[in-house]
Amino acid sequence: MLENTNSPRYIKLNDKDNVAIIVNAGGLSEGTLFPCGLTLTERVPEGHKVALTNLEKDEPIVRYGEVIGFAHSTIEEGSWVKESLVVMNTPPQLDDLPIANKVPEPAEPLEGYTFEGYRNEDGTAGTKNVLGITTSVQCVAGVLDFAVKRIKEEILPKYPNVDDVVPLNHNYGCGVAINAPEAEIPIRTVQNMAIHPNFGGEVLVVGLGCEKLVPTRLTPDGSTEDIVSLQDQIGFSNMIKSIMEMADERLARLNKRERVTCPVSDLVIGMQCGGSDAFSGVTANPALGYAADLLVRAGATVLFSEVTEVRDAIHLLTPRAVNENVGKALIEEMRWYDNYLQKGEADRSANPSPGNKLGGLTNVVEKSLGSIAKSGNSPIVDVLSPGQRATKKGLNFAATPASDFVCGTLQLASGMHLQVFTTGRGTPYSLSMAPVVKVSTRNALTEQWHDLIDVNAGTIATGEATIEEVGWEIFNYIIDVASGRKHTWADYWGIHNDLSLFNPAPVT
Amino acid sequence: MLENTNSPRYIKLNDKDNVAIIVNAGGLSEGTLFPCGLTLTERVPEGHKVALTNLEKDEPIVRYGEVIGFAHSTIEEGSWVKESLVVMNTPPQLDDLPIANKVPEPAEPLEGYTFEGYRNEDGTAGTKNVLGITTSVQCVAGVLDFAVKRIKEEILPKYPNVDDVVPLNHNYGCGVAINAPEAEIPIRTVQNMAIHPNFGGEVLVVGLGCEKLVPTRLTPDGSTEDIVSLQDQIGFSNMIKSIMEMADERLARLNKRERVTCPVSDLVIGMQCGGSDAFSGVTANPALGYAADLLVRAGATVLFSEVTEVRDAIHLLTPRAVNENVGKALIEEMRWYDNYLQKGEADRSANPSPGNKLGGLTNVVEKSLGSIAKSGNSPIVDVLSPGQRATKKGLNFAATPASDFVCGTLQLASGMHLQVFTTGRGTPYSLSMAPVVKVSTRNALTEQWHDLIDVNAGTIATGEATIEEVGWEIFNYIIDVASGRKHTWADYWGIHNDLSLFNPAPVT
Numbered sequence A, B: 001m002l003e004n005t006n007s008p009r010y011i012k013l014n015d016k017d018n019v020a021i022i023v024n025a026g027g028l029s030e031g032t033l034f035p036c037g038l039t040l041t042e043r044v045p046e047g048h049k050v051a052l053t054n055l056e057k058d059e060p061i062v063r064y065g066e067v068i069g070f071a072h073s074t075i076e077e078g079s080w081v082k083e084s085l086v087v088m089n090t091p092p093q094l095d096d097l098p099i100a101n102k103v104p105e106p107a108e109p110l111e112g113y114t115f116e117g118y119r120n121e122d123g124t125a126g127t128k129n130v131l132g133i134t135t136s137v138q139c140v141a142g143v144l145d146f147a148v149k150r151i152k153e154e155i156l157p158k159y160p161n162v163d164d165v166v167p168l169n170h171n172y173g174c175g176v177a178i179n180a181p182e183a184e185i186p187i188r189t190v191q192n193m194a195i196h197p198n199f200g201g202e203v204l205v206v207g208l209g210c211e212k213l214v215p216t217r218l219t220p221d222g223s224t225e226d227i228v229s230l231q232d233q234i235g236f237s238n239m240i241k242s243i244m245e246m247a248d249e250r251l252a253r254l255n256k257r258e259r260v261t262c263p264v265s266d267l268v269i270g271m272q273c274g275g276s277d278a279f280s281g282v283t284a285n286p287a288l289g290y291a292a293d294l295l296v297r298a299g300a301t302v303l304f305s306e307v308t309e310v311r312d313a314i315h316l317l318t319p320r321a322v323n324e325n326v327g328k329a330l331i332e333e334m335r336w337y338d339n340y341l342q343k344g345e346a347d348r349s350a351n352p353s354p355g356n357k358l359g360g361l362t363n364v365v366e367k368s369l370g371s372i373a374k375s376g377n378s379p380i381v382d383v384l385s386p387g388q389r390a391t392k393k394g395l396n397f398a399a400t401p402a403s404d405f406v407c408g409t410l411q412l413a414s415g416m417h418l419q420v421f422t423t424g425r426g427t428p429y430s431l432s433m434a435p436v437v438k439v440s441t442r443n444a445l446t447e448q449w450h451d452l453i454d455v456n457a458g459t460i461a462t463g464e465a466t467i468e469e470v471g472w473e474i475f476n477y478i479i480d481v482a483s484g485r486k487h488t489w490a491d492y493w494g495i496h497n498d499l500s501l502f503n504p505a506p507v508t
């Protein structure tokens, strides 16, 4: 039920803010008078910023209580604070950041929350019962896709307790500088995806035979019994037969599994945003931040990511690191990425996208402040380099690019069961290994993409719901999806994006 | 008909060579006596090198008439020249290379060769009649795959003259440093693939709406009429409907096209190798080089590629450049790649793969000498930077990584109609936009992969066929496939690999 909200409305987030964003769909026209007495001197689009006071040239522009830039010239009260009027400030220096000096007090534990999952032998739990088929090199993808199609048609119907068969195709494995220092990132990503908790401990690797990423690097203890090597097969038909036989054995075992009640502390939940707008930092991200705090209180592992969107707000995160080591690790991930971008002659202004800007996000500083709202108010207990497996319960920073697919792939490698994805402009992105829950920042997007958006946070902007209410809605929705009781729209339609590895090393 | 060849056999390619490779399947054992009097002092595996004379420590080891390295220690006549015994020489310096000083004389034109193709309005010809659906960003891939499945089931059967509907999914478009200097490579690759000659001039782009790679960069003159923008659609069902309607219009037009007789000079043929072994440079690559010369004599455009496999033989290529500019362009592509690898702290030793080495290829120098045999003996008329469209008929060097998928994708962007792919170890790699013809270097692989290998060049090693004979076989096979009369095994099975863009710029 989306209420009509015709009265002019803006959102100011912090007492120090000298700008606010316009809430009304379609924006507000010149002359609009707000209850507080503010009058618009020109039209301001939806999601864009209005000046709450007169701003002198070079005066700081403040949102979220933080400086997002400086006035390029005089800005009159009630006028539109366009991108061209905001001079971006320099990013926080990495050398003198405060570390672990404002570690949040542990919040009251949330007891008794459970989901229905699949218990694994190693103590982890799965939220789906899936046969994952790992690949050591892209060469095999066409053959594997052919085999998976036949497995789904001919074998999977015999095993009703198995949810899916997922080929882990990627474009790594050969034609790459396998010994370059940064090659460890894509390699450990593939290694960790192969042992995803939703695969129930079953391993099946399809390799070629002459690739640089030797298939035994992807099996437990380097054993060969879980590998189909295509160069050892007598022709194509035999390749398909071998893969199908190996799959059948594993599917029979997976089919014996049943859902059991597991504590929420077994969950690993990833978070990211994509197609962000000015509402992301006001509605969906704070609601997700609230849900993240609930998950942490319930003992779960929560991942937030996207280095380029965190970089400009890093001074707000290092104080929340639980200790000096975690703070330093956060800083090292920022430094690594600064250097990576610089080697490619790019910089942080490469983010945001034109769509972000149309949505009212002026620059990466403003985007970052909105983005970190997802992280809630918990202490940061650990930092994962790209593709590392999470080992500590609580809020983790999993360093990844902001690219939706790359972030998604890396969070899967970290053991993610489910990703919550906030979006203002809208994206149909999804993954086949784990559900992606779409949270809309705006009522208008929720209405327009009625068969793609799972949770609406737009009601926060219109005052129809609180951040806490939507936060609880997200928390409960996660438990329902993790238990197999509800399905995301993307899973309902079966639309999924390919994995996209992060390979900062050269191809050859 | 593969003759049994039990008598011991080695191949020496050049009078200057002091090593030769063992031909016999399974290798030859210690004590084997050759007709020439040479006796093996130890077992030498198939495809590996035997010393034809005693070699002192530091003496040059010569194959293809070129130095492939230096003896690490004394090597006795008749012994196995293992990888550990060969010290790699430094790559040719790029500063003082001879340019255009040995430009081959134009060979006698081959007149009258034609294929049955589709004539395009811009004067090019297609070898297939395909609806290509371009994407501006990876976000849309799941939705597009869903739509393409329905188009193939519900619409394509109405249009029997259309061969296929191909979604051009890739992992570029957002979350990337779109203004980085090297971003031009992936961008022009997508742009040029969108206008592939097999698409008959029809353009259809599916975009999201907020991506960095603005969809109008992918349409002729930046028009919007060929674009479906998902953020403009009312929900998922409507997205599918819009894509299907736009596809239907274009399929109706494509269905009116018919094959007509076209000269072979309309063809653009790509070449590469993958899963190479020591026979690659002796059988399949020289035969392909002979076919390339035939194609050039018939006026076609021929692309050879794979910078890392050409780098160590560059001194043999610059003399064949038609002029100073082409020679300098060749050198610039080598320099660019040297620098690219160095930035990633990798070097040319990253190529070859373990499979190459098992197959008898000691190092990248030896691999390069075998690889450039594909280029035949024609003058090099032009050099394409990665993803550039070919514009000059004759032999072009299209600079690409050696990675099979990346090379294939870039050659498609250059306008390639068909790729000839030589392989010694075997790979099932194929592309959906254009056929990939597999040429085996060995009889044993041809027998083993009887339903994947299209042409056998192994008969050259056993003396059952000449390089010229297999070259003509490849030439005629290309014409048959281009005319739609024959189909590659991979197309028969429908196994295809995804596109893989070359993006040397950072992701964000």
Ligand SMILES: [Ca+2]
Pocket: A272, A273, A274, A275, A276, A306, A309, A371, A402
């Ligand atoms: Ca984001």
Ligand SMILES: [Ca+2]
Pocket: A272, A273, A274, A306, A402, A403, A404, A407
């Ligand atoms: Ca993202």
Ligand SMILES: [Ca+2]
Pocket: B272, B273, B274, B275, B276, B306, B309, B371, B402
């Ligand atoms: Ca090759």
Ligand SMILES: [Ca+2]
Pocket: B272, B273, B274, B306, B402, B403, B404, B407
């Ligand atoms: Ca290759």
Ligand SMILES: [Ca+2]
Pocket: A498, B498
């Ligand atoms: Ca795919």
